[in-house]
Amino acid sequence: MLYKNTLRIISLGGFGHVTKNMFVYETERDIIIVDCGVGFPEEEMLGVDLVIPDVSYLMPKKDKIRAIFLTHGHDDHIGALPYILPQLGTRLPVFAPKWAKALVEDKLSEFGIVPNIEEISEGKRVNVGDFSVEFVKVTHSIPDTLHLVIKTPVGLFYHAPDFKLDLRPVMGAPANQELIREIGNRGVVCMLSDSLRAESPGFTPPEARLEEVFEQEIAGCRGKFIVTTMSSNLSRFKQAIDVSLRHNRRIVLVGRSVEKNIEIATKLKYISYPQDTFVSKKLINKYPPHTLTLLVAGSQGQLGSAMDRLVGGEIEQIKIKPGDKVVFSTDYIPGSETAMQNMIDNIYRLGADVAYSDVRSDIHVSGHGSQGDLSKLMELIRPKYLMPIGGNYRHLIAYKKLAIKNGFKDDQVLIKDNGQIAVFTEKGYLPTKEKVDVGQVMVDALGVGDVGNVVLRDRKILSEEGMVVAVLPLDQNTLQLDDEPEIVSRGFVYIKENLELLAETKRGIVKILQEPAGGKFDRRIIREKVQEYLEKFFFDKTGRRPMILVVLVEV
């Protein structure tokens, strides 16, 4: 139930998760939403493309929702809009910083949605219902990242997702720490803070450091200089372009996400290069290799990405050759390590050189603040409560340990997991056991939410053991086999080399159905007997437990 003059903060993507960011700030009368991102399927979510926040909590409260605020343009903060905006109403006001706004408009247009979107920036203020929201420009691995200062009926909240305090950003100015301190002076009830790198000591190095790294790597590169990084990291690409131009190289964009980002950045004047800076990949063979730099999408080795196709030799005009150098300006993302490493092996096999984080650790800097950055923000804001977000559970704990080292008390750091909610009154934090049921909504091709646990469990069995279908043609009167059973299998054993197993299976079924000790089996018993027989038979023969489907056809 909702108390008068309370604020409830709910994470619909689940607290304790790095991605699918979506936060609800709710008073008795009004709701605002912060971010609306996608998550990436976990290993056991076979065949699933994306995971999105579960908005079932919001559905009965649609009338209360006043606006969605987006903090920056990363997919785990904006990518679920095409799926969720239609559920909440496509004309719901969306507020986004300039770069995110451009990306959102582009993405939604693919889905035929025209959003009601307005640009926000530091210095502006948006009043919606019970809330009044201001913005603080911070630095991150994508342009135009904001923190939100949310005035609520129970006090001021500072919403600080993904950021680092980069004192030398490549694009734009550093965060205005005086402004942040001034906000802290107003008295902040609770700061929700990024915690992803709370395990790492010191400050995250400045993005500008990469220019020197690119300089060192491009020197002595006799062939094509090939750079891959997160396609949304415009500052990184800008540095690669600047270094390349100094070395008299032109730029080739490879991969749709890179092309799109550079195109939008150019249109919105984030970058501005002479027209002849860029060379179409169709014309690449008109230029000597040492005059070209390639910016390529797919730095994590994603299947089907531009890097994957390039390394696989599947891009017609562009081949990796001895003399080329490939720079992976990225860290391993958990789960993608093997794919990236296989790619590095294969580039070496093509005779090119490779630079990656195992051979030089400074080849990437994170967009997330380390302990130094996180502590600095705590010090500037000095809130009554801290609530780590944007990390796995261990990161939330690491953040809490850091806060306690910085002088916060145990009960000032609120650790929320999954469906838990945080309730605040005018007196401060109100402990409650209240939970919200936040599930995982999986997107598989056109289906949103239609793949659930039953389907995943079946896919898991199918993936490891394969399946066998036994079709039994039965006389519809006697329910005796009318013909020999038909056995079809996939992913189980290679049937062409196991014809004897197949024959034995059929004989076994015939035998087991011939034993009616007086009277006939009914359909259920036939099905069960055959199922049971096949399970045991295959397990004895192969040690495997394929999925078995028994189909009765009555004739």
Added chain:
Amino acid sequence: MLYKNTLRIISLGGFGHVTKNMFVYETERDIIIVDCGVGFPEEEMLGVDLVIPDVSYLMPKKDKIRAIFLTHGHDDHIGALPYILPQLGTRLPVFAPKWAKALVEDKLSEFGIVPNIEEISEGKRVNVGDFSVEFVKVTHSIPDTLHLVIKTPVGLFYHAPDFKLDLRPVMGAPANQELIREIGNRGVVCMLSDSLRAESPGFTPPEARLEEVFEQEIAGCRGKFIVTTMSSNLSRFKQAIDVSLRHNRRIVLVGRSVEKNIEIATKLKYISYPQDTFVSKKLINKYPPHTLTLLVAGSQGQLGSAMDRLVGGEIEQIKIKPGDKVVFSTDYIPGSETAMQNMIDNIYRLGADVAYSDVRSDIHVSGHGSQGDLSKLMELIRPKYLMPIGGNYRHLIAYKKLAIKNGFKDDQVLIKDNGQIAVFTEKGYLPTKEKVDVGQVMVDALGVGDVGNVVLRDRKILSEEGMVVAVLPLDQNTLQLDDEPEIVSRGFVYIKENLELLAETKRGIVKILQEPAGGKFDRRIIREKVQEYLEKFFFDKTGRRPMILVVLVEV
């Protein structure tokens, strides 16, 4: 073809792989084998338990095989023996250092195999056919690790798999560098060397460093002290036990592999503790938590491992509670990162504290030598040729770069990939394009080699898209549908919520088979038409491409 007075070196596990180590040294008359290890299935090898070397090259040459030498007891060096020894002859002489010998005997006894195995150690010499083999004791993350000095008709070869030059080993003495230098003085043609950590600068820290780490972590632990590491790392466990005893804790072994290693180590007197050092896990609740240390198997978060069951609350006597501390004395192994990290999150959720490599990087030291160790061995042996082994292709390249930095010439470092072989004559290395067909032999439950690419491809489709079986009862004369088709699906969509899709599918099949423009379809055409229709229909409706099986039943 085999030249007179040549030596061929072949990796049956494939050069450019870290695991499934198996090397063949072959002269005109004789073959010896070095190591016989398993590999771990790659991500796309769905349902596969193990990968073993492909010995088809050896099968026609069985009469030439004189012996198998094992360098140490890690599974990727001995684990394939139960599968491969029966193929080569179970009485083939096997030579192994003491610790590996004990593990091999134990493992083979499970398969009912009694090997013809003899212990080897530094100072011994084994003469087999054209070969004469001596042994050098080195340090690694398992006791009794040897390098081989192989005298062949074309000169001396130094076979140096997994090692580091630990000057302060916890068990046994450091490698005798004077002996190694003396071997170098004899003139080594080629050294095959570990390359796994060739990307890492400096020397790998000594194993003994862990004692101080355990001391720091155990201090202030109010509850159970729980340590997990590679179950074969006896030195690591010894240090954890020694530290625990100093803190008046008894030891509980959790997990079969840990129990077995400690049992063998005790029996063979590698370790020797008073009887009351160990407490059976059944009696654990008789002791206050702060008087216990648990050594637990499953440090990589393997499904079903002791750690997995412990964290999941599935071990009846032992629960993780607030006050306990869990130490993951291990690095992430590629591919297991997500499983380990989920486990760490869940331990925090239970209220215990966790130490792991992200929060303290010195919590694990590798058993493999870094650039310092590798360079030192190059300097001691000073061979004519170097051939990196035991690494992925990028590690081989990193080793080559290191060797060149150390003054070796480009053509002195032999990089071999997969099926390539190295041929040496009395004059040295003989470049050849000769290859051996080394495949991947997959073990899936009882089946060795029966799962191949067709089965894996099917499992892949099944895992991501599921499957649909359409059973068509046809009149055997007219080949017209005799009854409505039966549709069964698994892993595709949740059929109970998609009854309309099911009904539409059936109507579609009926319709498509009703259109014979004069004359009847034959079986092949019926099958193809239905297959094609279903593929298109399901893709239009769901965006997915399930595996479709059409079964005709003629009645």
